[in-house]
Amino acid sequence: MSPLAVGLVSLASFAGGAINSVAGGGTLLAFPAAMAAGLPPIVANATNSVAMTPASLASAFAYRRELRASRRWLSLLTLPSIAGGVAGAWLLVATPERWFARLVPLLVLAATLLLVWQNLRPERASDAPTERRHRVAATLVQLGISIYGGYFGAGMGILMLAGFSLLELGDLHQKNAVKSVLGALINGAATLSFIASGKIDPTLAVAMGTSATLGGFLGAAGARRVPPRVLRWIVIAIGVALTVVLGLRA
Numbered sequence: 001m002s003p004l005a006v007g008l009v010s011l012a013s014f015a016g017g018a019i020n021s022v023a024g025g026g027t028l029l030a031f032p033a034a035m036a037a038g039l040p041p042i043v044a045n046a047t048n049s050v051a052m053t054p055a056s057l058a059s060a061f062a063y064r065r066e067l068r069a070s071r072r073w074l075s076l077l078t079l080p081s082i083a084g085g086v087a088g089a090w091l092l093v094a095t096p097e098r099w100f101a102r103l104v105p106l107l108v109l110a111a112t113l114l115l116v117w118q119n120l121r122p123e124r125a126s127d128a129p130t131e132r133r134h135r136v137a138a139t140l141v142q143l144g145i146s147i148y149g150g151y152f153g154a155g156m157g158i159l160m161l162a163g164f165s166l167l168e169l170g171d172l173h174q175k176n177a178v179k180s181v182l183g184a185l186i187n188g189a190a191t192l193s194f195i196a197s198g199k200i201d202p203t204l205a206v207a208m209g210t211s212a213t214l215g216g217f218l219g220a221a222g223a224r225r226v227p228p229r230v231l232r233w234i235v236i237a238i239g240v241a242l243t244v245v246l247g248l249r250a
Contacts, residue, residue, distance in 0.1 A: 005037040006207050013048075013208040017055035017215030020157055021062070022222075023178065027052065027154035027240045028111055030208060039201055041093060041101045045228075046194035049089075049153055049187045049203050051134070051208030056184035062220035064176030070178045073167055076135060080143035081182045085189030088150020092190075093197045105247040111155030112239030131164035138166040149183070152189040157183060180220070 012033035016026030027048060034044035060067065067074070092100070142162040149156035160179045194200050 001037055001204065006204065009033045009037050009204060010207045013051055013055075014211040014215035016048075017052065017058070017212030018219030020052065020055065020183070020212075020213075021059035021176065021216045021219035023095045024210075025111065025114075025155060025158065025236075025239070027152075027156075028108065028175060030212065031154065032108075032207070034201075034204065036206070039204070040097055041104050042095070042097055043199055043201055045092065045100075045152060046089075046190075046199040046210065048088055050191045050194060050200050050205045051212045053187040054154070054209050055212035056180045058213045058217035059180035059220040060177060060184060062217050063173065063180060066174045067175035067181065070174055073164075073178055074181055076139060077178075077182055078138050078185060079186040081146045082189045084143045084146020084148075085150040085186035086193060088147040088152075088186075089190035089193035090140040090150075091147070092151045093199060094194060105243055107152045107154065108239055109243040111152075111158075112243060113235055114155040114158045117158075117234055118216045123207055134166045138163060141166065146182075146186045148222075149186040150193075152188070156186065176220070180216075 004124055009030070013030045016028075016030035018026070019029065020026035021048075030051065031048045034047055035041060039047060095103075142160070145156060145159045145163060148159070157179050160182060161175055164175050164178065
């Protein structure tokens with residue numbers, strides 16, 4: 001792979017890490033860039049998951065103040081996140097390459113529609129009760145989201161933010177903090193499976209991971225000054241274009 005290709009993928013990963021920490025949907029930048037650099041779809045997806053693990057941790061570090069008030073929810077959702085990440089990664093590794101290549105346009109479209117939904121729905125403060133049945137429901141929802149995240153990942157953060165409506169998680173910054181930690185757990189669990197199965201490109205994983213980590217930290221640090229909705233509309237436009245291009249290729 002040429003230095004120019006690595007540089008372009010790293011740039012996309014930086015933007016993806018920053019957008020994930022602020023708005024969600026950054027995988028729609030990093031994953032197609034890895035494919036454009038010549039990686040097969042499954043290897044590109046797995047390598048992107050590896051790269052986004054330290055990026056999520058960097059975002060969580062930037063949100064460390066908000067995390068102090070969210071420890072009980074992290075303890076509730078940690079186990080389903082890890083279990084789902086492993087299950088989703090196993091499903092991806094077991095999927096034939098040609099099948100996944102045909103699924104990619106649909107997965108990108110689904111993630112893009114999630115961004116549209118998040119941008120169009122009214123923003124409301126969470127007032128859901130935290131009774132036991134809501135905690136059980138949140139755990140099951142997180143498990144399902146984590147399986148999807150281990151398998152593909154684009155839009156995973158948006159799904160988690162929606163699932164948090166079952167819990168009293170405070171403002172958007174607290175939700176982003178919890179989302180960053182859980183995202184790191186999902187991608188981290190999936191990463192171990194991908195490494196064991198040899199489904200990653202080590203060189204590109206290091207380049208993407210370094211760039212995405214820097215983007216994740218800077219994005220979280222500047223989250224209070226950047227309108228997430230603006231970034232999401234930009235990613236939506238990219239997602240629509242990618243859906244068309246990938247659909248024609250498939």
